[in-house]
Amino acid sequence: MLGARRRRRALWWALLLAGPNLLLLVTFTYRPLLESLYLSTLQWNLGSPDARFVGLGNYAEWFTAPTTGRIVTTTLVFTVATVGGALVLGLALALLLDRKVAGRSVARTVAFAPYVLSGFAVGILWLFIFDPRYGLLQEVLGWVGVASPQWYSDRPWPLVMVIVVYLWKNLGYVALIYLAGLQAVPQDLRDAAALDGAGRVRTLRSIVLPLLTPTTFFLLVTMLLASMQTFDIIKAMTQGGPLGSTTTLMYAIYEESFVNGRAGYASAVATVLFITLLAVTAVQMRYVQRKVHYV
């Protein structure tokens, strides 16, 4: 009896304490989510007081539209390049920063700084650097006798450009998380490996990398989610162009909704993105995590 009452009281306390947060979550996250699902069944001009119910018409259009293939491919290339690139380069940077050298903490701060900058500002700034006629980059390329590619106009360079900027901005974050992971690798394991005659490369491969798998897994999930939802850098640098060559799923949602005013169709594309993200993450949870080693 007493146990049940205590449990009930505990439940009330839990609700009371979690309530405000739950309320915010429901109001600002789940309600818009459901509303968006509903909007995806409408043909609706953004701003118009009226709409027409079209059922799954918007989804049918998405799966048959001539531009869909291009948008999906662009999203895939962007995601694989940014997530893969960030993990590899971020780890390399973390290994560098993990050494005991003078000025290490300054270097760490410098490496992390781009992550806290606004994506829009970063995009605008890098546009100047990439400018094929006046930019810093064409100057640097000129020193080694390489002509600057037409970063703004010749495919695939615009996509390469936004990928590079995304990597630059997010590398510091990945490196910081890896750095923390590296410092959690027990020193005695490293020492034991050294006693057994393992060199640096061998230690990295057999000890450090396996022990970093939880970190890698965490980064893989969060980076994938963030990368697939990139908007600011693309908006600032290419507006999805030229010829749609940098239009990712996320940017297409914005464009359909706010430029073309097709809010219903955009909601359908958003739902497709939502389901894709959910599916990708579920697969990661189920299969990739099996390969994760905890210390």
Added chain:
Amino acid sequence: MSHRPARTTVQPSRRALRSAVALGAVAALTLTACAGPSVGVGSSDDPSADATDVDWSQVEPASEITFWSNHPGQSREVEQAIIAEFEHETGISVDLVTAGANYDEVAQRFQAAAQTSELPDVVIASDVWWFRYFLNGQIMPLDGVLEHLDAQAEDFQPALYADYEYDDQHWAVPYARSTPLFYYNRDLWDAAGLPDRGPETWDELADWDEKLRAEVPQDGSTFGLSTGPSWGAWWFENMIWGQGGAYSDGFDLTLDTPESIAGGEFLGDLFGESGIATLSADDAMVDFSSGLIASTIGSTGSLTGALEAASFEVGTAYLPDGPAGGGTPTGGTGVAIPSSRSPEQQLAAAMFVQFLTDTERTATFSESTGYVPVRTSAVESETMQKIYESTPQFRTAVDQLAEKARPQDDARVFIPGADALLNEALEMIILEGQDPATAFETITPRIETAYSENVEPYL
């Protein structure tokens, strides 16, 4: 040998990860969610009904209104000065809000705010956006209230005021209006031994190409331009009209006529084989000001900036003609009044609109930005006459407007998203050297869908 703690912070639990995932994924969906519409209606209610029924003489103007602007032509200070005068004269206070960096951003914000109470009383309504506001029933017709205020609408430059006419009513009044202008580097022109004027035809520019190319830097060219939404499909109207073509006749697309395709071929040749023009990476006006290209097309709104930035003498001229003539499209923005505000606020807003576009303010605004004076009386005003005397470049736009202006093709300005699609076709031709007929064919069904979904049901 040092011992570090075996586990520190970064070993997230499976549950924490799951919550993070759920939240992140959900964020993707929330982007498009906002206030919803009512379902089942084919066309919107007639938005003009309310406004035309109002007996304005019985309405007391509100004491406070809001103006959403992007301050076209860096006009924030001028707008503020005009507002200060208005407040002083009428006692109605105006809250000037920067609602975006360009016309598109203001429009996106205005549309997203529909059906909320967060609406302005006066809003920027650009050439490619006002009709969408109209279709959505978001703005009111102004004829009645302007007549009540004795605002002398007949004094607006006819070509500019007519742009906002639909259903025999005007849905906005002209404010920061512009046309494209042909800008040329007079120093280079002089060095090449050319007369101090723009080319009368595109053929003439081709004839001058050899002489000019000898004067520009090695990677420069005689003429340069950039593309982009709200831009490429605007200046190209001159070229497609020059070949006798057009984007559309009313809402019927005419991109497949031999004349329109000839327009596309002309463009392809200009940037391709002939080598007369190069595509500017970002803003052609920057390449022009730096002396890299000898001439370009820019908006009248860029005139003040161009005169300041260039270290050489800047010349302005009409856009060149093609074999079938040509003409210039008008562009820029007007101001509109939302239909859902109270009559009191609408009246105060109309008073402000009247003040903002009266003869004196029009001249002030034009003087500081380079935009075309929207009132005939302002063109003849002493202020403008003085400017034309000291800086004759300002005059070109006004004369061109009177002599060569032509209403834009409906497809570009009235069909949502069509401008961006047309620009895409132009990029296919310029960047990829695609056959114009194919490029136009690719975008035609997409514009037709936009029309049948987003325009036709609402007319």
